[in-house]
Amino acid sequence: MSEPLYDVIAIGNAIVDVMAPCEDADIEKLGLAKGGMTLVDTARAHELYDAMGPAREISGGSAANTLAGLAALGAKCAFIGQVADDQLGEVFAHDIRAGGIAFATPARADEPPTARCLIFVTPDGQRTMNTFLGASQFLPAEALDEGAIAAAQVLYLEGYLWDPEEPRKAMRRAIAAARNAGRKVAFTLSDAFVISRHGDDFRALIADGQIDILFANEHELAALTGNDDFERGLAELSAKVPTVVVTRSEKGAHAVSGGEHAQVPAEPVAKVVDTTGAGDLFAAGFLFGFVRGKPLAECLRLGAVCAAEVISHYGARPEADLKELVAERLGA
Amino acid sequence: MSEPLYDVIAIGNAIVDVMAPCEDADIEKLGLAKGGMTLVDTARAHELYDAMGPAREISGGSAANTLAGLAALGAKCAFIGQVADDQLGEVFAHDIRAGGIAFATPARADEPPTARCLIFVTPDGQRTMNTFLGASQFLPAEALDEGAIAAAQVLYLEGYLWDPEEPRKAMRRAIAAARNAGRKVAFTLSDAFVISRHGDDFRALIADGQIDILFANEHELAALTGNDDFERGLAELSAKVPTVVVTRSEKGAHAVSGGEHAQVPAEPVAKVVDTTGAGDLFAAGFLFGFVRGKPLAECLRLGAVCAAEVISHYGARPEADLKELVAERLGA
Numbered sequence: 001m002s003e004p005l006y007d008v009i010a011i012g013n014a015i016v017d018v019m020a021p022c023e024d025a026d027i028e029k030l031g032l033a034k035g036g037m038t039l040v041d042t043a044r045a046h047e048l049y050d051a052m053g054p055a056r057e058i059s060g061g062s063a064a065n066t067l068a069g070l071a072a073l074g075a076k077c078a079f080i081g082q083v084a085d086d087q088l089g090e091v092f093a094h095d096i097r098a099g100g101i102a103f104a105t106p107a108r109a110d111e112p113p114t115a116r117c118l119i120f121v122t123p124d125g126q127r128t129m130n131t132f133l134g135a136s137q138f139l140p141a142e143a144l145d146e147g148a149i150a151a152a153q154v155l156y157l158e159g160y161l162w163d164p165e166e167p168r169k170a171m172r173r174a175i176a177a178a179r180n181a182g183r184k185v186a187f188t189l190s191d192a193f194v195i196s197r198h199g200d201d202f203r204a205l206i207a208d209g210q211i212d213i214l215f216a217n218e219h220e221l222a223a224l225t226g227n228d229d230f231e232r233g234l235a236e237l238s239a240k241v242p243t244v245v246v247t248r249s250e251k252g253a254h255a256v257s258g259g260e261h262a263q264v265p266a267e268p269v270a271k272v273v274d275t276t277g278a279g280d281l282f283a284a285g286f287l288f289g290f291v292r293g294k295p296l297a298e299c300l301r302l303g304a305v306c307a308a309e310v311i312s313h314y315g316a317r318p319e320a321d322l323k324e325l326v327a328e329r330l331g332a
Numbered sequence: 333m334s335e336p337l338y339d340v341i342a343i344g345n346a347i348v349d350v351m352a353p354c355e356d357a358d359i360e361k362l363g364l365a366k367g368g369m370t371l372v373d374t375a376r377a378h379e380l381y382d383a384m385g386p387a388r389e390i391s392g393g394s395a396a397n398t399l400a401g402l403a404a405l406g407a408k409c410a411f412i413g414q415v416a417d418d419q420l421g422e423v424f425a426h427d428i429r430a431g432g433i434a435f436a437t438p439a440r441a442d443e444p445p446t447a448r449c450l451i452f453v454t455p456d457g458q459r460t461m462n463t464f465l466g467a468s469q470f471l472p473a474e475a476l477d478e479g480a481i482a483a484a485q486v487l488y489l490e491g492y493l494w495d496p497e498e499p500r501k502a503m504r505r506a507i508a509a510a511r512n513a514g515r516k517v518a519f520t521l522s523d524a525f526v527i528s529r530h531g532d533d534f535r536a537l538i539a540d541g542q543i544d545i546l547f548a549n550e551h552e553l554a555a556l557t558g559n560d561d562f563e564r565g566l567a568e569l570s571a572k573v574p575t576v577v578v579t580r581s582e583k584g585a586h587a588v589s590g591g592e593h594a595q596v597p598a599e600p601v602a603k604v605v606d607t608t609g610a611g612d613l614f615a616a617g618f619l620f621g622f623v624r625g626k627p628l629a630e631c632l633r634l635g636a637v638c639a640a641e642v643i644s645h646y647g648a649r650p651e652a653d654l655k656e657l658v659a660e661r662l663g664a
Contacts, residue, residue, distance in 0.1 A: 020430075021651075049426060050426075052426075052430060053430050053431075054391065054400065054426075054427040054428075054430045054431050054649055055423075055426065055427060055430070056388055056389065056390045056647065057388065057389035057390075057423060058388045058389075059386065068386065086418075086419055087418055087419040087420050087445065087446075088419050091387075091389060094381060094382075094384075094386075094387065095386040095387060096386075098352075098384060098385050098386045098387070099385075099386050113419065114419075315388065317386055319353075
């Protein structure tokens with residue numbers, strides 16, 4: 001097995017976030033599932049955008065956010081995802097490349113437009129996401145650069161990609177390519193609702209031993225295992241997956257790897273402004289530690305520091321200098 | 333003269349800001365005029381975007397920012413400006429309407445695309461703007477809703493619109509429509525470089541008594557009057573314009589109206605994050621006081637509070653609840 005060209009290669013939805021603050025009453029009035037991710041069609045996307053206050057656009061997408069964090073920490077990364085040949089597609093491509101991440105998936109010429117996620121942020125910092133998948137759902141299996149996948153230490157996949165049919169097929173092919181090359185496959189469950197739609201697929205992948213590193217929050221853990229008891233759910237999953245990382249919001253995070261347990265408290269944050277990307281950036285910090293061979297507890301600490309940074313401001317991409325921040329918090 | 337339908341109607345460039353932090357060394361390397369506004373063509377816009385870090389998109393445009401502030405304070409406003417029929421045009425139109433501002437200028441079907449301003453923000457919070465005018469420069473005189481202009485207490489114009497030829501013509505027609513209806517015309521000089529290009533036009537407008545309220549910063553005042561002495565420049569200008577408002581960054585602001593002088597110190601800001609929109613929001617606060625018939629000193633205070641809000645975060649549109657902020661700072 002040759003020296004990896006990339007630390008992490010990720011496949012994910014290529015999404016631009018459209019974000020605006022709102023009141024809790026708006027969430028109710030618009031019939032939104034607070035804190036969740038809901039897929040929306042064109043008509044609903046227009047309806048919600050019309051109801052949204054003045055917004056700002058910031059590149060997003062779960063796995064892409066994770067890579068942005070990884071690259072900011074100093075990892076070598078590549079992204080595979082589908083944008084359309086339009087202005088939001090240019091924005092997404094610019095932002096990911098400007099972060100130093102290789103991105104070679106050609107923009108798609110036809111309709112629909114680039115994916116966007118309409119994110120309503122309530123005063124408690126909670127984000128409620130409404131995703132119009134657009135071009136992202138047409139990521140073809142041919143877009144996979146299997147050479148690049150084979151040349152990355154870790155392949156990172158987001159559960160959200162299980163919703164659209166074409167990328168789902170591409171995912172399976174990507175997993176095979178990574179495993180054949182002896183690389184690690186990391187997977188994030190993304191959202192409890194995604195598990196309600198695709199839990200059987202996810203459980204089968206896990207039972208087949210296809211996943212080396214699994215990221216979940218405690219709700220997703222419960223949804224996947226059908227077990228509301230945190231300890232039992234974790235024990236069940238860690239019997240099947242070599243490394244399991246579970247985030248628990250203000251209760252911190254817990255990891256089990258090869259029988260070793262580690263825990264970390266949540267990193268203090270002056271004010272939670274917008275929780276969008278908290279899990280994505282936790283995964284970024286953890287994976288950075290993982291690819292650098294750091295002890296499990298340190299991987300968790302890295303995750304906690306990166307998550308704390310991203311929830312202290314609007315948007316799911318890091319704003320602070322993560323290298324500096326990590327050096328300051330963990331010691332150089 | 334009938335009761336005004338709008339407090340303020342503005343004509344301005346319809347621009348989406350593309351903003352990213354950078355170092356002072358980048359400003360130098362890219363050959364940018366720090367703190368200024370430079371017009372760029374397609375090639376230069378691409379070159380600068382390629383050199384820019386991960387960015388965020390927030391609606392901008394000088395006069396549009398001022399209206400966003402005015403509307404947030406509770407004024408009734410309308411905007412006239414040209415976007416293209418594209419995604420950034422939708423973003424601009426959404427954001428202005430979501431702020432409660434009437435905006436009826438139809439999107440333009442042809443190339444070029446909607447205007448964007450590539451803004452590099454240095455660690456000192458200074459913004460360096462590079463504007464690709466795109467569709468904005470094709471605002472036709474026919475887009476003016478002269479009925480709406482006649483029905484607004486104040487017509488507000490930005491000096492930036494003097495750069496492109498078509499809007500320049502439209503401006504003159506708008507001024508005539510407002511004056512014929514007995515309304516006030518407010519004008520912001522925008523930028524010292526704009527004055528170097530169009531100072532003669534501006535001076536002629538002023539000499540003709542076409543401008544009732546003039547906004548400038550001290551550099552623009554010096555550029556317009558050719559007088560580096562602040563007091564003298566102000567005296568010269570206030571002899572020709574009924575109300576002159578001059579902002580002086582951390583030195584506060586000064587206004588002269590009908591012979592009365594008023595001054596206000598700069599409002600304290602915990603941290604200057606991004607000065608984009610400082611002058612625009614100062615004008616918003618001042619004009620709000622003006623249309624509500626407040627004393628001159630209070631108009632200045634309103635300007636200072638709004639400017640302080642906008643420089644405390646990224647983007648030239650207000651994020652805080654300006655009504656609340658003003659009530660808190662000035663008393664209900």
